[in-house]
Amino acid sequence: MNNVQEESLRDQKKFRRRLQILEVARGIIASKGLRSLKVRDVAEAVGCSVGSVYNEFGDFDGVILTVNRETVRALTVRLESVPGEDPVRQLYGLAATYLDFFAEHANLLRSLFEHRMEDDRPYPDDILQMVMGAFALMHPPLVRLLPDADDVKIALLSRTLFSAVHGIISLGLEERMVAVPPQMLRQQVEQFLDAHLAGLGILPLQ
Amino acid sequence: MNNVQEESLRDQKKFRRRLQILEVARGIIASKGLRSLKVRDVAEAVGCSVGSVYNEFGDFDGVILTVNRETVRALTVRLESVPGEDPVRQLYGLAATYLDFFAEHANLLRSLFEHRMEDDRPYPDDILQMVMGAFALMHPPLVRLLPDADDVKIALLSRTLFSAVHGIISLGLEERMVAVPPQMLRQQVEQFLDAHLAGLGILPLQ
DNA sequence: TTATGAAATGAACAATGTTCAAGAAGAATC
DNA sequence: GATTCTTCTTGAACATTGTTCATTTCATAA
Incomplete structure (x- = not known):
């Protein structure tokens, strides 16, 4: 052998x-x-x-879930490729990259977020972990920008902020709902981050 | 006759x-x-x-869409009942009310946002209009708080802000994803608004 | 009461996920 | 290489569920 x-x-x-x-x-x-x-x-x-x-x-869910697993994996790779030298720029980069990825693969991301399992079987834990992992990618730059804050609080903030960006993008790209032009959506996300980071006491990009 | x-x-x-x-x-x-x-x-x-x-x-979509129509109608009624004397308090009230309504009727709201039509038939326009109308309810208080801002910009801001709150809440209540305790979620939404309104130059509640 | 037309019925059909007994094909043994 | 064994593949049959429509029912009008 x-x-x-x-x-x-x-x-x-x-x-x-x-x-x-x-x-x-x-x-x-x-x-x-x-x-x-x-x-x-x-x-x-x-x-x-x-x-x-x-x-x-x-079963058929197995096919869907495997596709979803690869979607969140690809998303994570893309998000991890965002440069991390400047933490502020990194936050903007993460949001912009999420927007690009979502715009390119809207239906794949909807499958990831909207698919419900047959019966009441639980959603596979590894996929949930990967989604949470992707949403936690704002954690490191936020730690650098808010050095005095509690780590648990920053973890929460990271998830909140990414969830907010997700809401803006997913509804904004929902052509049936809003039909925000992509370029305007990009600007919308940026302005959102401008205001929110300012509110957190983080200085904007020069 | x-x-x-x-x-x-x-x-x-x-x-x-x-x-x-x-x-x-x-x-x-x-x-x-x-x-x-x-x-x-x-x-x-x-x-x-x-x-x-x-x-x-x-057809069956007709049943679903009628339920969805009533859901967004009920949501609108609830949101419109938020007191509007103090615009800042109104913004917090809208977010908190949305959270309560979402927590009470999670599956109904998911049906509203996630249902895809059979084939490629368009989603009924009146429902989309009602959703947009609900998301525009942050407009009046924002106008009062930002009297110098362009009205179109405020319309955009209103939608952005509500979309962000929607993202935080819908993912936060997605037990399979995050399982944020409801009380913590309420706090999360409030802190989110704290930071964002501060970033917009709006003074917090006394 | 009878005639009329709209509504209700549910059996039959169509689309689609799922199963499984039989067969095909590669691997193991001689 | 032949034989046996194991595993995978197949696709017909089944189960579930949305949809249709000829027939029947029944409130209304004459």
Whole structure:
């Protein structure tokens, strides 16, 4: 027995198909919304039977949740790439990056936030943790900007601030609701941060 | 022909049933979530056939949308009942009232914000208008507090601020996401307003 | 009372998630 | 390489649920 990961032909095919299913599912959600995602469409596009989808993911929620997991992972990567030299600039960068990501992948993010599980099964904890982790990315710059504040309070503030930005962006991009032009939305988010950081006693960008 | 509204026996029964259907549907959404709402369950609980539901509402979306319409109407009534003598107090009152209403009717509000139409039919415009109207209720107090500001800017600010509060509350009440204790959430919203109004140059409550 | 037309009915249909017995295919053993 | 074993794949059948519509029911009008 080799301690290197055995890559049997069967495993390879299985893995390749798994990726195909996810790719197709993500494409459908992104382009036509979560409600338009159907098992049979996915199976046909991938070229396998519906049974194989179930075999790989257990149930349909499994496919959706895996796509959601990758969405929040990609979001986190993007947010973590925001430069962190200047904490104020970092806060603005996080908000702007979230806006860009949301605008690019609106339906994927809606799937992440709006999907309800069948029956009353709990939402997978690892996804919740990842979302919380992303929302906590405002924590480090806030710590630097408010060195005297209680750490627990800053954790709360970080979540509050990110939730507020999320509300502004998600409703602003809800074309059916508001239809704020993207450029105006960007400005709106910036002005929001201007006022809020000022209120926290944080000096704006020069 | 009497110009008084004819109330034929047929119309009475029709109207009574319409109310019953809505009552049952709202109850199911409120207690078990939109995903648990089924035509047959509603029909059985009301004591009529599924055909009657369709006869009255056209399709199932019609039932949901009518419930949503009443939800936003009730929300508006509650928000309009917030005292308006002191504009600062009014802003805090609007946020606190929204929090209370959301906490009491979480599933109904989620139905309002998360329901996607079948196919790509547009969301009814009157509901969107009512939501926008509710979110504009911060406008009058903000005008009083910022007498020198451009009215269009205040309209934007009102929507931004309410959207932010919505984000904080809707994510905060998403037990699966965060599970913020209600009392802490109330405090969170207040502190958020404290900071933001301060940033806008508005003096806090004495 | 009878005729009329609108409303109610619910069986049948359609779309879609889910299961599972049978078969196919790779892996293991000889 | 043949055989056996294990696992995966298949897709027909089933279950659930939204939707339709020919038929029946029933309040109203004549």
